[in-house]
Amino acid sequence: MVREIKKNVKAENTQQQILDDLDFEIITRLQKDGRTSYTEIAEELRITVGTVRNRVQRLTENEILKIVGVVNPFKTGNPSVTMFGIKVQLHLLEDVISELVKIPEVRFVAAATGVYDIYAEVITSSNEELYKVFKSQMSKIEGIELMDSSLLLAIYKQTYDWEVGT
Template structure:
């Protein structure tokens, strides 16, 4: 999954504080870490340039009308894997694409606004890619857990409110433009956004505060797992005794190694993404942890060889925009 960069104590301190508040000011970070503001600025610049962390705005799909999510497993003709991955990456709907082992060559996650749009994507966009030999789609009925970091520290980054707090919210064009800027750079200053949009800084500040309080937007510190010593990633499909589904999901959600957990249709009941320090640690997780959970009937493990695309910009449904 890539080479590991050595991080010192100050690097780790900065990353931990950014996980708690991705927009924490340099002054606040300096005070928390006991160093100068200039030192924090230099360290953050280095961490970002090395690809250790990026701060991004992440929208809540349920609040923005983009609540149809699917995992697609794809098989490819021999010799055409890189070509097919490049074509999938170029499509706007897949926000996650990885090379994988197992029965599939590629796994992709797409987020769209409706099942109708998903059907169009599968029938029109995917079917036009030459070299694909087989696809299998699992719709995700509910995302139980989604963490945006891959850090070794025992801190859970911001997560969206519970399933019941998921009514679609109306957004106007200013909201959408602010979201787009923060999706590119979650630490972009309110002054810069205001200048770009031709509005006041106080308006931007008020709008962002509202988006955060309404659980429409989160500012997440996305940490590259390979850069913090977590070089083994896997997506695991799990078949569960239906009577124990809730208990199994709660148990998995409580595990720090499980960074993504969703209820799925198709051949799996649950799909999880796991990050580990090594293949040996992954084996320990499979044998010593998963096998001890009552209710799990079968697991299929897909080792993720390389993340080719990982975007947190999954758009906003057309009907969410309020009339201007």
């Protein structure tokens, strides 16, 4: 079966990415363990290693798949984890997002519906460092109308192995 996934290239321009069941099978295995070798995947799916390599390369080049190590910041010297809900002037939404993603301490940015237009996660080594990021960088971004912050105290679940393409 072939499934169409829309990939936003720019806010005003989209292109179709066609993913088939083999792509989803490869993605599912890598979600469970990103260290799974291409050989293991090829053997499980009864395809060639080259096919797996080519598919993974295409998926990563098209920003459908990213293979990373997921870290618990509380256990690695970054105890200040804050989620910001941000209301913006909507005509400046893309500009605000562009400025947020430039800040190294901002680790996650997403546009949203509901109370806030953007959610951004900031991870720093201390609350003092968080204050510096907030005061000297985030608060100076044109188009931000309101920022609400929640200091995260602990992470109880952090998983990335949800079903894809359903």
